[in-house]
Amino acid sequence: FTLKMTAITQYKNQECVGGNISLLMQAFRKKFIIPEFAEFAEKINKIYKTVKNQDEGKVANYIPQLAKFSPELWGVSLCTVDGQRHSVGDTKQPFCLQSCVKPLQYAIAVHELGTENVHRYVGMEPSGVKFNMLSLDDDDKPHNPMVNAGAIVISSLIKVKHFMNFVKRIAGQEFVGFSNATFQSEKETGDRNFAIGYYMKEKKCFPPGVEMIDALDFYFQLCSMEVTCESGSVLAATLANGGICPITDERVLSAEAVRNTLTLMHSCGMYDFSGQMAFHVGLPAKSGVSGAILLVIPNVMGMMCWSPPLDRVGNSVRGIHFCQELVSLFNFHNYDDLRHFVKKQDPRKQTGDDNIGSMFQLMFAAHNGDLSALRRFSLFSMDMDQKDYDSRTALHVAAAEGTHSLFECRQRLEQQIDAEDPQKLSTVERQL
Known part of the structure; x- marks a missing residue:
């Protein structure tokens, strides 16, 4: 019995690994977008x-229906x-x-x-x-929009008929529901939206043949769609991933649609x-x-924050505060990568990546x-004593290449002058 179960387990393991070898290799080599994910998750907590x-x-x-939620509820995925x-x-x-459905x-x-057909009927400027x-x-x-x-x-x-299924595909087939009670509340208390609808009907804002009441009814339905923080984070991640759902690996939205959506979220979304x-x-x-904030970090991740109390x-x-704290700790702001900017933590880099990169630049310059x-590296307080895999400093490399002019920098690097390389030759001896 034990042998039989072992054989089945091995077969199942081979079956699972065979179709996911690329994913497993990424995991073992820490090549995911957030290589030190457990550490990153602790900081999120x-x-x-x-x-x-x-x-x-x-x-x-x-x-x-919204008033029934406890103000103590607070979740992030x-x-x-x-x-x-x-x-x-x-x-x-x-x-x-609610309004988080608008970008979708x-x-x-x-x-x-x-893009052209959609923007015949709606602009793209903050109001x-x-x-x-x-x-x-x-x-x-x-x-x-x-x-x-x-x-x-x-x-x-x-199209009304397939919208729910489309959103489920964006969410990786995770939970997407509908609150009929909220839908009825929206219709009963939506005087302002009815006023907007009739105003736009007067101004002929709708496409030919469209019934304003039908469009408004569908809008109320969309606002009443339900998600959880977990499924909502996949919605955001699909946008972050250029329209490809990271859970199903399905191309759900075109790159053009995602680019336009993120642009408008950035300028008009809050x-x-x-x-x-x-x-x-x-x-x-x-x-x-409803207290939700759909946050997209392009090419990195999507997040859903939810807490009912509003400003x-x-x-x-809480959602706004979370976003601000997130960006104060990590370099996710759109312009955090500018040169000479104050360095924040970058969870996309594996521990030691910065040191390896700086050492490579130093040795290449030498x-x-x-x-x-080299002067620039020194001014920016780079460790000019760091050694490569062969325990050589920048001066050892320069001496081996016969770069005599490099010794003009010796006063800045004087602590390296008498260092020995693995062949027991000092930098001065090698240069001579």
Whole structure:
């Protein structure tokens, strides 16, 4: 019996490994986008605990179903472009997407119809007014797809029947539900959205043949779709991965649709806080009045933060604080990679990568006799004593190559002059 079970186990192991050898090789070699993932997850947990102490904000009450959530709920999930997952807090509790559905419906519309066709009916500029204002741009179009007017028009462009399945594909077939109670509440309390709809009907904002009431009804349905933090993080990760779901490896959205969506999330995604979010956090994000924040770190990961208490503009207090703490610790801000910028932690690099890179640059400059590069390294406090795999310093390399002019730098590197290489020759002896 034992032998039989062992044989089956070995066969199953071979079957599993055979189809996933590339994935396993990445894991064993620490070649995932976050190589030290356990360490990174611990830092996420610390940020989560710090932010949990925030007790400001109020739960949205203008939609009765939203008012029922406890202000103590707080969850964060992340999914990297390689499918690495981490969750902390209330991450299995379903909640409505609300305005977090707007980037998804826009991405699907562009994927199916193309950028030009979609933007015949909606603009791409920040509105400068509240998200639910009766306001159009100079061409009598909604300012962008991230405000209510724009999302209602986008609802008239996409197919109702397959939208739920499309979102499930973006979420890697993980949980995507629907709250009928929220849908009914939206319809009963949606006077402002009805006013926006009729205003746009008067201005002929909808495509020919579209019934405004049908588009509005579909918009209410979209806002009532449910996810958890865990499934929501996969939605964000698919956007971070250029439209390919990291869980199923399926190309769900076109690269064009994702690029456009992230651009608009970055400039218009956070209500009246969009400018500050772009300034302080520097990442594409979309918030909803359910307390959700969909955060995308392009080419790295997607995150879903959820906490019902909102600030005065309708963003999750804990969610905003989490995003700010995340970027203060890690170099995820869009402009953190600028030269001479204060260095933050980069979880994309394996421990020791920086040292290896700096040593390679130093030795390469010494090999080529590049004095300007060596002076620059010295000014930036690089360790000029570091040794390569053969225990040689930069001066040993320069001496071996016969780069006489390098000895002009000897005062800066005087501590190396008498160092011996593995052949027991000092740098001076080798040069001679």
